[in-house]
Amino acid sequence: MNSLFSTVKIGSYNLKNRFVMAPMTRSRADNNGVPTDLVATYYAQRSSAGLIITECVFPSPMGKGYVRSPGICNEQQVTAWKKVTEAVHKKGGLIFMQINHCGRISHPSMLPNNATPVAPSAIKPAGQSWTEIGLQDFVTPHQLTEAEVKQVINEYRQATTLALQAGFDGVELHAASGYLAEQFLSSGSNQRQDNYGGSVENRCRFVIETLQAMIAEAGSDRVGIKISPEMNFNDITDANPQETYTCLVKQINKLNLAYLHVALFGTPVDYHSLLHPLFDSAYLIGSGLTKETAENYIATNKADAVVFGSAFLANPDLPERFKQNATLNTPDRDTFYSPGAEGYTDYPTLG
Structure with a gap:
């Protein structure tokens, strides 16, 4: 019987265990999207995971949606990310970069020359964006032309390419959380x-063509996707949504991806039972897992690996804590997005 501590093949890699660290926005880059030195320390501390997936990283300046979020579109950013991958690899870890364009979930104050955010359609989202001067209402986005859509796909x-130059073992397309890829899907x-x-x-086309562009650079066995x-x-x-995601997964199954990462948040529909049979490569389950639920998913072959978010955030040595049935640290939500080491690299490990 498989366990959380058994090895598993995901894409071209043999993971040392079935723990995956979830992508989580932490806002520790500078205002130019360059990760600070703390970022390397943070990810290296969590390198006992079988696989780390980074926070979402914007593929172009127009893809930025949050203050102090990191990018992967210039040499300075690549240089900073190299420190991260080297630190993780030195500790025997594997790390994928999650690439994400925020689309309409942004604000002109964060974009080049106060540009209008872009989207598949000029529909203003409800809500507000967290900017340098606090919360500001979202604006009506610019509807991308077909030629502009192709340009965005090329940015991915x-x-x-730059992520691989920075030493990442692979990349994940963020197609959840209401950002550009999901804006096209929905x-x-x-x-x-x-x-x-x-x-x-047609609504699935942006995701499929973006994955194909990423595969052309990295190979299908080093590309994953997250949906929710x-x-x-x-x-x-x-x-x-059941029709949308059934159609999507049937199409992406043809691409021989490294994995499909599915995170569910309170939906009454059992999407795992719906989607897992449609996907032949590794299937990752995330969101709200406990040690017991994660073990059950692995033992019953409902997942190939399990994805932990805030538990990994607060417990750099989460696999060891599970192995010893040790008490877990409690995440400090007040420091999730604050700058600095507090609540980022200062969580204690066992001993």
């Missing part, structure tokens, strides 16, 4: 009537 390609945010909108197949059906974060709605 270029970001993948009928509530995508009301186009061209090749990238209308039918469910019916999470409904950042004002995302879809008229028929």
Whole structure:
């Protein structure tokens, strides 16, 4: 019987265990999207995970959506990320970069020349953006032309190339949480009537072509994808999410990806039972797991690996704590997005 501590093959890698560290925004980059030295320490501390997936990283300046979030679109950022991958590899870890364009979930104050955020359709999302001067209302985004869509897809390609140059073992496409990829997937945010909108197949096209661009640079065995059906974060709605995600997973299964990462947040639909049979490569389950639920997913072959978020944030040595049935540190939510080491690199390990 498989356990959390058994090895597993994901893409081209044999993971030393089935623990995956979830991508989590931590806001420890500088205002130019360059990770600070603390970032290398943070990820290296958690290198006992079988796989680390970084916080979301913007592929171009227009993809930025949060203050102090990191990018992967220039040499300075690549140099800083090299320190991260070297630190993780030195401790025997594997690390993928999650690449994400925030689309309409941004604000002109964070974009080049106060540009208008972009989206599949010019539909203003409800809510506010956290900017340098505090919360500001989202704005009505610019609807991307088909030519501009192709340019954005190429930005993902270029970001993948730079991520590999920075030493990452692979990349993950963030297609959840209401950001650009999910904006294209979802009928509530995508009301186009061209090749990238209308039918469910057309709404999936942006994700498929973006994955194909990333695969062209990294190879399919070093590319994964994250989805989160019916999470409904950042004002995302879809008229028929079961149809949308069934169509999507059937299509991405043809790409021979390293993995499909599915995180569920309170939906009454059992998407794991719906989607897992449609996907032949490694299937990762995340969101709200405990030691017991994670062990059950692995033991019953419902998942190949399990993804922990805040538990890894607060417990750099989470695998060892599970092995010893040790008490877990409690995450300090007040420091999730604050600058500095507090609540970032100062959580204690056993002993």
